Amino acid sequence: MDTNTNDSSKLYLVPTPIGNLEDITLRAIRILKEVDVILAEDTRTSGKLLKHYSIETPMLSHHMHNEHRMVDRIVDRIEAGETFALISDAGTPAISDPGFLLSRACIERGIEIDCLPGATAFVPALVNSGLPNEKFVFEGFLPVKKGRQTRLKLLAEETRTIIFYESPHKLAKTLGHFETYFGENRLVSVSREISKIYEETRRGTVKEIKEHFTDHPPKGEIVIVLKGNTNK
Template sequence: MSKLYLVPTPIGNLEDITLRAIKILKTVDLILAEDTRTSGKLLKHFEIVTTMQSHHMHNEHKTVDRIIDRLKGGETIALISDAGTPAISDPGFLLTRACVEQDISVECLPGATAFVPALVNSGLPNDKFIFEGFLPVKKGRQTRLKILAEETRTMIFYESPHKLVKTLTQFAEYFGNERRVSVSRELTKLYEETIRGTVQEVIQHFENKPPKGEIVIVVGGIHK
């Protein structure tokens, strides 16, 4: 029976893959991967020999129709990203929406995603939060920051290491120097690190020690 599986993959430590994820990846007809070279290492590690095909943000508009045709033909397909859960700041939404529109079964397995451990170990309130992902690069960035300056819930952002200090500086400008923030990098990897403090304190830390690796920023909401 045709089905699209959205399969989370480890964000660093390979031991974080689930037994069910391995089983699905071994038994589907096709694996769609964001980067076949990156995912190839993962599949080789777990002795998964399923056929793999490229599916990323630059070609997903063109490939969705062909994938839907294969699913309608009765195939089972798994979608994976380079790391974490597909469609969370990664390709996957367009294909999932197309499957829903075509009444094709979709199942997302539980598993690794970067923002949950970053939120939980931040020490900031996590009963209510919003996930912003990557802020707009240029157009709409200031508008978004002005809106978020009034947000009372904890906010979660993704950022690249070379833009971290710039983004934190903008947080200081729009949210204030004393706003609480937590920056987690290299989650689940050997050099995992979380730096907590005021925006100004965390800026000083990373100005003295330029960051490397994947980064999640957690920012406390405004107290009203």
């Protein structure tokens, strides 16, 4: 059954700004003020956003280390009549952030979910890259160790544009792996600090971009957009 037995309660997935605090919708602000509880990945980070918009809704911490044990209790509360909003530190919940487990549990128990449209890092990075965007693959974070080599070998044959997330201290190493598996001349675009003061996008070959960020260690959130294999 796909409809909730309590029409007054539901789960909202609410995107939050990835940089500039103005990158939030009016509807998102209203929802965050109206729900009973806000589930936040980091209550300290989210507290700054809520304070900026005078949102006084109570928060509960909901992150990758506690979501497994919290899911059933949250769903029970929603079934009892409460309305929850889930937010991550930045961007859309469940996109490389907590949210999937709770969403799945709500669906399994017939609770309505409403995901608001809004900020996510990979869309502006893809558009800014100048690479083909009519078809693309979102990979998120590559495996740290086990499975990384296997995954890169498979992606070497991918013809669509590929999008990755990466941490700044691993960027140069990852681009080195790209040289090995995709070739040094494959085109790539690296965007960092999207929607923030020091936003930057660098475009070029894998070799050129790796050399740049080896000489200029980056800071901030990183999105890598890689051209697909067009030599097949």
